[in-house]
Amino acid sequence: MAALAVIESAILCAMIRFAFLVVLTLTLPAPPRDLRVQGQRISQHLQALSQFGKNPQGGVSRVAYSDADLAGRQYVMGLMREAQLEVTVDAVGNIVGSRAGNDPSLKPLLIGSHIDSVPEGGNYDGTTGSLSAIEVAQMLAERHVTLRHPVQVVIFQNEEGGTVGSHAIGGGLDDKLLNSVSQSGKTIRDGTRFIGGDLALLAQVQRPPGSIAGYLELHIEQGGTLEKSKINIGVVEGIVGILHSEVTIEGFANHAGTTPMDQRHDAMLSAARFVERVNQIVTSIDGRQVGTVGWLKAQPGAYNVIPGKVTLGLELRDLDEIKILAMFNRIRAEAAMIGQLNDTHFSFSDPTLIHPALTDKRFQKLIDDTAKELGLTTKVLPSGAGHDAQEIAEIGPVGMIFIPSIAGISHSPKEFSRPEDIENGANVLLQALLKLDELP
Ligand code: GLV
Numbered sequence: 001m002a003a004l005a006v007i008e009s010a011i012l013c014a015m016i017r018f019a020f021l022v023v024l025t026l027t028l029p030a031p032p033r034d035l036r037v038q039g040q041r042i043s044q045h046l047q048a049l050s051q052f053g054k055n056p057q058g059g060v061s062r063v064a065y066s067d068a069d070l071a072g073r074q075y076v077m078g079l080m081r082e083a084q085l086e087v088t089v090d091a092v093g094n095i096v097g098s099r100a101g102n103d104p105s106l107k108p109l110l111i112g113s114h115i116d117s118v119p120e121g122g123n124y125d126g127t128t129g130s131l132s133a134i135e136v137a138q139m140l141a142e143r144h145v146t147l148r149h150p151v152q153v154v155i156f157q158n159e160e161g162g163t164v165g166s167h168a169i170g171g172g173l174d175d176k177l178l179n180s181v182s183q184s185g186k187t188i189r190d191g192t193r194f195i196g197g198d199l200a201l202l203a204q205v206q207r208p209p210g211s212i213a214g215y216l217e218l219h220i221e222q223g224g225t226l227e228k229s230k231i232n233i234g235v236v237e238g239i240v241g242i243l244h245s246e247v248t249i250e251g252f253a254n255h256a257g258t259t260p261m262d263q264r265h266d267a268m269l270s271a272a273r274f275v276e277r278v279n280q281i282v283t284s285i286d287g288r289q290v291g292t293v294g295w296l297k298a299q300p301g302a303y304n305v306i307p308g309k310v311t312l313g314l315e316l317r318d319l320d321e322i323k324i325l326a327m328f329n330r331i332r333a334e335a336a337m338i339g340q341l342n343d344t345h346f347s348f349s350d351p352t353l354i355h356p357a358l359t360d361k362r363f364q365k366l367i368d369d370t371a372k373e374l375g376l377t378t379k380v381l382p383s384g385a386g387h388d389a390q391e392i393a394e395i396g397p398v399g400m401i402f403i404p405s406i407a408g409i410s411h412s413p414k415e416f417s418r419p420e421d422i423e424n425g426a427n428v429l430l431q432a433l434l435k436l437d438e439l440p
């Protein structure tokens with residue numbers, strides 16, 4: 001008899017729990033399709049963040065691991081707490097703000113970007129997506145919206161110096177990268193410590209493939225396509241791969257006044273020929289690939305000494321990794337020939353390669369549909385700039401939303417995006433996130 005009573009009460013309990021869940025589900029507000037960000041608040045936050053590392057040209061120099069970077073990170077963490085996110089700094093120094101979901105069995109949805117800049121950079125690269133992602137979290141908090149999935153707002157560290165924070169999550173960091181010197185003058189290892197990372201725990205940062213439900217990143221286009229064609233929203237189809245190699249040219253330093261022109265082993269002359277040849281090789285192939293020599297140092301570096309050594313930075317980008325490697329091999333082969341012209345010697349450091357990444361087709365459609373429902377025009381386009389999304393693509397599906405960059409200028413204090421475009425982009429981010437949350 002007693003056993004029967006126990007079974008009856010267990011059944012009753014289960015029925016009550018089921019009824020409770022049904023009532024809860026029916027009374028939960030549907031994902032609010034009318035939810036919109038406060039564009040003015042994003043503009044205010046962008047303005048406030050631009051004070052950290054502000055430079056006289058009107059942009060910012062907030063390179064990763066600088067004092068300005070540290071101060072900007074503190075500011076952003078404050079905003080994240082106001083948005084009721086639970087804020088932590090992971091072992092590599094990424095800032096992660098978490099909002100719990102309703103269904104503990106679901107993997108997190110990630111949104112975010114970066115707040116570090118290039119030297120003499122602008123006020124919109126990375127910050128637009130970062131502050132918009134925080135605004136999305138703020139709106140969810142203000143409207144008491146709990147999604148099915150947990151949401152993580154991630155501000156990745158040192159995007160500009162090699163997508164370091166997102167690479168640690170997607171692929172791990174090796175000693176070569178950790179020991180390389182960043183724009184701040186600190187090694188990535190020391191810089192990571194400086195911003196609160198703990199590299200002894202680095203292994204915990206890497207996330208296995210399949211461990212996230214998806215990642216959405218809003219970013220300025222950094223090119224002129226959207227503005228020129230008067231399109232509101234870019235749906236990114238893929239993000240270029242980026243190869244970097246340091247090239248050393250060794251010649252012979254000698255007196256610039258007494259050494260006849262036909263007896264010189266001028267490393268600078270070889271560098272000049274090399275720069276021109278890189279341009280010719282890259283432009284001789286059909287497609288959107290680009291190649292740049294972005295920096296060059298001559299030694300000993302005096303008016304009256306023929307340079308005995310030049311080091312320079314070669315960068316190649318394309319959506320197709322095979323094409324990047326083919327261009328690199330051709331450039332290396334032709335460098336050897338340039339060296340023979342005046343008996344100088346070229347050597348190339350082992351290239352570092354950030355892999356190209358395609359965005360998820362479902363995410364592309366979802367972003368496109370969302371933008372159109374908001375009355376915005378869209379265009380599918382590739383990203384010529386690198387982004388944290390391409391590292392996160394190693395562990396799950398990613399999507400990227402672009403907004404117009406005025407005159408296509410970026411990595412410059414003249415970088416600008418209109419507040420109304422930022423608001424549009426942030427609303428697409430918010431509504432696309434709500435839709436992603438509903439996907440099975
Ligand atoms: C990052 O902004 C890059 O494309 O270099």
Ligand code: MN
Binds near residue numbers: 125159219
């Ligand atoms: Mn960026």
Ligand code: MN
Binds near residue numbers: 118125385411
């Ligand atoms: Mn950038």
